[in-house]
Amino acid sequence: MSVSTSTGAGLTSGVGASVINTTALTKRYPRVTALDGLTMDIGPGVTGLVGANGAGKSTLIKILLGLAPATEGTARVLGHDSAAEGTAIREQVGYMPEHDCLPPDVSATEFVVHMGRMSGLPPTAARERTADTLRHVGLYEERYRPMGGYSTGMKQRVKLAQALVHDPRLVLLDEPTNGLDPAGRDDMLGLIRRIHTDFGISVLVTSHLLGELERTSDHIVVIDGGRLLRSQTTASFTEATASLAVEVTDSDTHPDGAAALRAALAGRGVEATPAPGQLLVVETADEAVYDTVRDAVAELGLGLVRMEQRRHRIAEVFQEAQP
Amino acid sequence: MTPPTAQDARIHNIGYRRYEGERLGAGYARLSLFVHSLRGGFGLGRSARSKVLPFGLFAIMCFPAVVMVAVAVMTGLDEMPIEYQGYGLAMQPILSLYIALAAPQMVSLDLRFRTIPLYFSRPMSPADYVRAKFAALSAAIFLFVAIPLTIAYAGGLLAELGFADQTSGYLRGLVAAAVLAVTHAGVALVVASRTPRRGFGVAAIIAVLTVPYFAVTAVQAIANEQGGSDAIGWLGLFSPTTLMDGLQSAFLGGTSGFPGEAGPSTGAGVGYLLVTVGLVALCHVLLVRRYRKAGL
Missing domain, CATH: 3.30.70.100 (Alpha-Beta Plaits)
Incomplete structure (x- = not known):
């Protein structure tokens, strides 16, 4: 079962048809099977990955980043094999974790500059891109203050900024709307939409709520118990639901x-x-x-x-x- | 907070810009992390409060060197009152305190605030991370010892102590400081990387660096009373501090702090060298293993 998106790739022209491609991807831990023969093909655009907690979303992200080996099957990200070319993938991919990951005693600017350098940006470029990226995610004067005093919404923006600072071709966002109030949720979803439409970066965004991804995504993939339940364009999904x-x-x-x-x-x-x-x-x-x-x-x-x-x-x- | 300037206003109108410049890869990231961590080890790039302790301890560390120089100049000694090779060991309590503060600063915070996944989702591997942190803490400890040595050396030359003597002592002191830095950094990082709690890390490192030292010294004292001077040398292998002491007295011409100033025999000296190398290698393996599992 595989469906590829046909939405206007727009700025991502030049990117191959497939951004993420998995074939019979299986991951077994000693006690549980996290992914069970997952085969899917994801094209450019915003893709929503929906599943309940424990459906295998985080495991999939780990394998896609080349940080955990698959038990069986293969995964390719931006044309690179995740088992053999993890470094090449991680150079071109940004990752926003679900959990808190910000040290409270440094400012957003210092932190994102540091993370930019960790992605290989030279010092001047890291500073320029940090200023640009923080502005794009909507952090202005507060970016010079220590992050310990930030609201959840501001923290989520910094987490997003560090995933975008090196201008990746794909970002993996793990539950970016978690903990946000309805207004903050709408802001974040709007921002995610812009990552593709304005920045030309493909997005894989996970959530356990289908509703919020419907509005944002071009394509929805639903997994449960490590298996693919559905993979289709949002339009056909909305009709059905x-x-x-x-x-x-x-x-x-x-x-x-x-x-x-x-x-x-x-x-x-x-x-x-x-x-x-x-x-x-x-x-x-x-x-x-x-x-x-x-x-x-x-x-x-x-x-x-x-x-x-x-x-x-x-x-x-x-x-x-x-x- | 700075008010927005005209320049800011202009920048606000630019849309998203792609980055077409070079990407310098894992080696550069490792070097950047090394510099960042080394600065962090002295509280640079962090709040003013986190600079107080490192620099306070550093000032105490330098104080004996300054006094030594003053004494040498005033009284016209013909050599330094303390050996260069033994300086770091003589200042062991201050040094241990600094290491106990710096090691958790370098690794526990990344664990506590869960910043680790952000590093490992980039080109850098867990081994790169470990090497950068290991090198940074080693360099911080080395500077902590080597700068006072340099002050003493410069003062010694000003006081017109023998140039050849001073230089050879200084260089051997630097070697001793480097070996001490690498071994202590390894031990301290292994301990600090086990806990996200900074307080636990500080206490555990002080315990690991001092308890074996007191135990070994006590047993050595007993051995000395029983007349087993050979045993004293071998016993020194069992704590990081006495290990360094034996090493510098066996190979760098220093005097050991062992009872009766009994350094290890030549055979034991080789043992000291092997244990030191083995200890550093073991710490490295343990750290890489620790972080291979710390993924996302």
């Missing part, structure tokens, strides 16, 4: 607004199911559904409280995929 939650007010003519809307929608050939809290859930087969709902609500003279895309949890995808 998106639904619309609608809440309307009641009026004098329609004491139960939700029920009235449900009947009206049924008349238009759109099926809606009631959900707790006076909500109606409408499956969004295509874009026209939004208009249908709007027109139906207007015709009934009801107030539209909200109409929002429902984010599917990863668990629901598993239920769908596993009959």
